[in-house]
Amino acid sequence: xxxxxxxxxxxxxxxACAYLAYQFLQDNFSFIYVFENSSNLLPVFYKFSAxxxxxxxxxxxxxLFLSGSLAVxxxxxxxxxxxxxxxxxxxxxxxxYLLFQIFTSNPFLTFDILPxxxxxxxxxxxDPLLAIHPPVLFAGYVFYAVTFSLVIAGLFxxxxxxxxxxxxxxxGISWFTLTLAILLGSIWAYYELGWGGYWFWDxxxxxxxxxxxAGTAFTxxxxxxxxxxxxxxxxxxxxxxxxxxxxxxxxxxxxILNSVHSFASDPSRGIFLLSLFALFAFASLxxxxxxxxxxxxxxxxxxxxxxLLVLNNIVLVVxxxxxxxxxxxxxxxxxxxxxxxxxxxxYFSSLITPLVFVLIALFLAEQFLGYLKSNQRNTLIISIIIxxxxxxxxxxxxxxxxxxxxxxALALIILLLRALVxxxxxxxxxxxxxxxxxxxxxxxxxxxxxNHEFSETIDVKLKPGDEIEFSGxxxxxxxxxxxxxxxxxxVVASFSVLESNLKKTLVxxxxxxxxxxxxxxxxGISSSLIKDYHVVLGDRxxxxxxxxxxxxxxxxxxxxISSILLLFAMLYGTIRRHGY
Amino acid sequence: xxxxxxxxxxxxxxxxxxxxxxxxENLDSEELKRLNYLSDNIRCPKCSYGNxxxxxxxxxxxxxEEIAQLINDGYSDDEIFNLMEExxxxxxxxxxxxxxxxxxxxxxxxxxxxxxxxxTTYTIKKTK
Amino acid sequence: MATRIFLVLIMAIxxxxxxxxxxxxxxxxxxxxxxxxxxxSLNIVDDLYDIEGNQIPLESLLEGKVLLNVWASWCITCLVxxxxxxxxxxxxxxxxxxxxxxxxxxxxEKYLLENGDPYIFSIYDLSGEFSLKLGVTGAPExxxxxxxxxxxxxxxxxxxxIWNEKFAQYF
Numbered sequence: 043x044x045x046x047x048x049x050x051x052x053x054x055x056x057x058a059c060a061y062l063a064y065q066f067l068q069d070n071f072s073f074i075y076v077f078e079n080s081s082n083l084l085p086v087f088y089k090f091s092a093x094x095x096x097x098x099x100x101x102x103x104x105x106l107f108l109s110g111s112l113a114v115x116x117x118x119x120x121x122x123x124x125x126x127x128x129x130x131x132x133x134x135x136x137x138x139y140l141l142f143q144i145f146t147s148n149p150f151l152t153f154d155i156l157p158x159x160x161x162x163x164x165x166x167x168x169d170p171l172l173a174i175h176p177p178v179l180f181a182g183y184v185f186y187a188v189t190f191s192l193v194i195a196g197l198f199x200x201x202x203x204x205x206x207x208x209x210x211x212x213x214g215i216s217w218f219t220l221t222l223a224i225l226l227g228s229i230w231a232y233y234e235l236g237w238g239g240y241w242f243w244d245x246x247x248x249x250x251x252x253x254x255x256a257g258t259a260f261t262x263x264x265x266x267x268x269x270x271x272x273x274x275x276x277x278x279x280x281x282x283x284x285x286x287x288x289x290x291x292x293x294x295x296x297x298i299l300n301s302v303h304s305f306a307s308d309p310s311r312g313i314f315l316l317s318l319f320a321l322f323a324f325a326s327l328x329x330x331x332x333x334x335x336x337x338x339x340x341x342x343x344x345x346x347x348x349x350l351l352v353l354n355n356i357v358l359v360v361x362x363x364x365x366x367x368x369x370x371x372x373x374x375x376x377x378x379x380x381x382x383x384x385x386x387x388x389y390f391s392s393l394i395t396p397l398v399f400v401l402i403a404l405f406l407a408e409q410f411l412g413y414l415k416s417n418q419r420n421t422l423i424i425s426i427i428i429x430x431x432x433x434x435x436x437x438x439x440x441x442x443x444x445x446x447x448x449x450x451a452l453a454l455i456i457l458l459l460r461a462l463v464x465x466x467x468x469x470x471x472x473x474x475x476x477x478x479x480x481x482x483x484x485x486x487x488x489x490x491x492x493n494h495e496f497s498e499t500i501d502v503k504l505k506p507g508d509e510i511e512f513s514g515x516x517x518x519x520x521x522x523x524x525x526x527x528x529x530x531x532x533v534v535a536s537f538s539v540l541e542s543n544l545k546k547t548l549v550x551x552x553x554x555x556x557x558x559x560x561x562x563x564x565x566g567i568s569s570s571l572i573k574d575y576h577v578v579l580g581d582r583x584x585x586x587x588x589x590x591x592x593x594x595x596x597x598x599x600x601x602x603i604s605s606i607l608l609l610f611a612m613l614y615g616t617i618r619r620h621g622y
Numbered sequence: 623x624x625x626x627x628x629x630x631x632x633x634x635x636x637x638x639x640x641x642x643x644x645x646x647e648n649l650d651s652e653e654l655k656r657l658n659y660l661s662d663n664i665r666c667p668k669c670s671y672g673n674x675x676x677x678x679x680x681x682x683x684x685x686x687e688e689i690a691q692l693i694n695d696g697y698s699d700d701e702i703f704n705l706m707e708e709x710x711x712x713x714x715x716x717x718x719x720x721x722x723x724x725x726x727x728x729x730x731x732x733x734x735x736x737x738x739x740x741x742t743t744y745t746i747k748k749t750k
Numbered sequence: 751m752a753t754r755i756f757l758v759l760i761m762a763i764x765x766x767x768x769x770x771x772x773x774x775x776x777x778x779x780x781x782x783x784x785x786x787x788x789x790x791s792l793n794i795v796d797d798l799y800d801i802e803g804n805q806i807p808l809e810s811l812l813e814g815k816v817l818l819n820v821w822a823s824w825c826i827t828c829l830v831x832x833x834x835x836x837x838x839x840x841x842x843x844x845x846x847x848x849x850x851x852x853x854x855x856x857x858x859e860k861y862l863l864e865n866g867d868p869y870i871f872s873i874y875d876l877s878g879e880f881s882l883k884l885g886v887t888g889a890p891e892x893x894x895x896x897x898x899x900x901x902x903x904x905x906x907x908x909x910x911x912i913w914n915e916k917f918a919q920y921f
Contacts, residue, residue: 242673242676352741356737359737363729367729385716386718388663499658499675501686580678580683
């Protein structure tokens with residue numbers, strides 16, 4: 043019965059969504075939501091993606107996803123003894139989400155008259171990556187609601203082997219999806235101007251990072267909690283991940299923090315969502331409180347894999363705390379001191395970077411735990427070597443970033459060597475996904491540091507035909523043209539970069555949108571493995587020259603590649619046990 | 623048709639706001655580094671996101687040029703931050719001062735140290 | 751037991767957090783992100799010229815009540831508030847001076863010719879430097895100066911509602 047109802051719920055919601063999508067494709071501007079977010083000049087793809095471009099539609103999409111995962115869960119795991127509790131939990135969430143949708147954010151409201159045209163989709167959102175980023179993000183959030191429901195089910199029915207298997211599956215899928223969403227957003231931010239590069243520690247970015255960090259700690263804690271080690275900690279992380287994703291929705295949708303992402307703010311929505319957050323938080327934590335005695339937890343031994351995992355979890359949670367404090371602190375000062383302030387990238391990177399090194403060191407230690415434990419002499423030799431290497435590096439007066447680069451590069455080499463030795467001696471690599479995943483995190487750290495340390499930017503003034511030499515490469519402004527598109531006109535500047543006889547072309551644009559007259563800039567990027575050339579067309583001077591921002595960014599491609607490797611590792615690690 | 627296109631070309635180019643000053647020619651490489659550092663840590667006052675070095679808003683360009691001028695006139699980094707804070711408010715300063723916001727730095731540090739100590743001592747006790 | 755103590759601690763933090771959020775939602779009394787320039791005095795370093803290139807006597811800005819309005823021909827919101835500016839100069843005794851912000855002089859002249867000219871004169875600020883020092887972040891913005899001191903500053907469009915809220919009390 044329960045499973046049939048979940049299918050019915052999903053079908054009904056799917057019909058509602060299809061109906062709204064149909065109005066978008068038909069340019070039916072009598073729907074207020076369509077009128078506000080679309081126009082008849084828009085390409086068909088964006089008419090469709092406009093569905094989730096604002097608060098009402100995106101929330102509806104999130105509900106559809108939640109209902110979809112409920113249906114999938116019932117389809118696959120109908121026989122399991124935990125399914126009734128899991129269903130009840132998701133239904134509880136769905137019920138309140140739907141109440142919120144109907145009473146504060148109805149996307150089906152209509153005008154009495156039929157306007158001729160809509161007010162257009164925000165030009166910022168007219169971009170293929172940003173069109174698919176939100177659905178992936180919502181899917182990630184929603185999947186964590188499913189892991190949450192499984193954790194709650196475990197509180198009632200006990201954590202057995204079957205439940206763990208499914209928990210791992212859902213946790214892996216959620217982790218993968220959320221990581222993918224962050225990567226997509228990050229790539230978009232890199233090529234879109236005004237977003238401070240691939241990561242700027244802006245509130246909206248941080249808000250997504252919170253559940254991701256909790257989810258990362260959660261996935262790691264799942265490894266040992268099967269043996270009932272720190273089981274209640276795992277439960278706490280499972281609950282927190284879900285609560286942090288709701289907190290994210292609340293902050294973005296209530297407009298409590300100022301950001302481009304914030305939807306048009308409406309106090310009633312904020313209050314509703316905050317009440318929902320409070321309800322879910324106190325219900326789940328209260329339940330945990332009352333059931334916590336039933337959870338039998340074991341405690342790990344000193345210098346064991348489990349002990350290192352506990353340390354890993356502590357560091358991850360401290361990183362989470364830093365992001366949390368830095369993001370919400372401005373709200374506190376605003377409420378209590380009437381003072382607006384910004385916590386910039388500086389704060390986050392200076393505090394988090396050392397902790398990332400600690401995480402890498404922990405993983406390295408875990409790799410060589412056997413040697414550390416086997417006898418005392420080995421431990422002594424290894425620690426003396428490590429200590430002397432560090433001492434040498436510190437004495438040599440390198441700047442901290444270079445020091446970090448050397449450390450991370452060493453870690454990379456060690457991991458790679460270890461994997462190769464294992465492969466050639468046993469013709470196989472045990473727990474491939476783990477080695478690959480951690481290798482890509484180290485590579486990612488290395489690329490980020492590389493980017494931070496070596497990238498250069500210069501502002502120049504060029505006329506068509508002018509050249510400038512900077513950092514060993516010659517940039518030439520080839521031509522400036524004007525082109526018209528269906529919904530915007532644009533000034534198109536073509537550049538070429540010449541470095542050691544290799545010529546690359548770059549195109550940067552400045553667009554003027556026909557509805558609303560918004561001006562946006564499109565950057566020109568030419569990538570290679572090591573470095574990117576990046577140009578932005580600026581303003582025109584009276585003498586016919588243009589201001590141009592020209593940057594050489596190192597390691598960007600490596601950041602993307604390592605993130606994609608990480609995604610592969612996550613996916614493989616999730617599905618390998620399930621034989622798909 | 624071609625004429626029409628030319629007129630259209632001119633109109634589009636002239637719709638965009640224009641600027642009339644040259645780009646910081648007087649700065650040496652050390653001063654350019656300072657300029658980049660400062661403009662990385664000052665928020666674009668007009669935008670809801672991003673610093674002035676990554677934003678294309680006219681005001682960001684102007685501020686960057688003004689900062690270049692101030693560097694040229696011998697102002698220190700702190701003096702420039704103060705000037706910007708006085709004009710636009712604390713919100714535009716992205717650099718977080720440790721002395722003014724001690725909790726922000728101390729709380730994570732304390733949590734880290736205390737939790738590692740607690741866990742480790744507990745583990746040692748359990749093992750014995 | 752340890753779990754329970756920890757949970758109580760977490761719930762206490764949650765209560766504080768939710769209380770802060772609700773205060774922030776209830777009080778949502780728009781605190782402007784960017785400080786406005788009220789209370790600061792006008793500090794003119796360079797010579798100023800109008801759109802035709804005539805030098806502007808500084809007394810005209812520093813004496814009495816002066817309404818300064820930042821505008822440009824490329825600015826769409828300026829066009830929206832233009833009729834209101836015209837009506838206010840007709841109905842009240844307002845000394846309205848424009849700042850033509852980052853504009854071509856012939857575009858600016860064309861704009862005034864087409865839409866009417868409510869300004870006594872407009873300061874021609876091609877580089878935007880004068881406006882920048884004044885604290886302007888874009889167009890349109892409106893300042894009310896009394897004897898060279900900024901008493902009211904509006905970032906964005908001025909309409910009847912904003913006028914009543916921010917400027918009417920001085921006229």
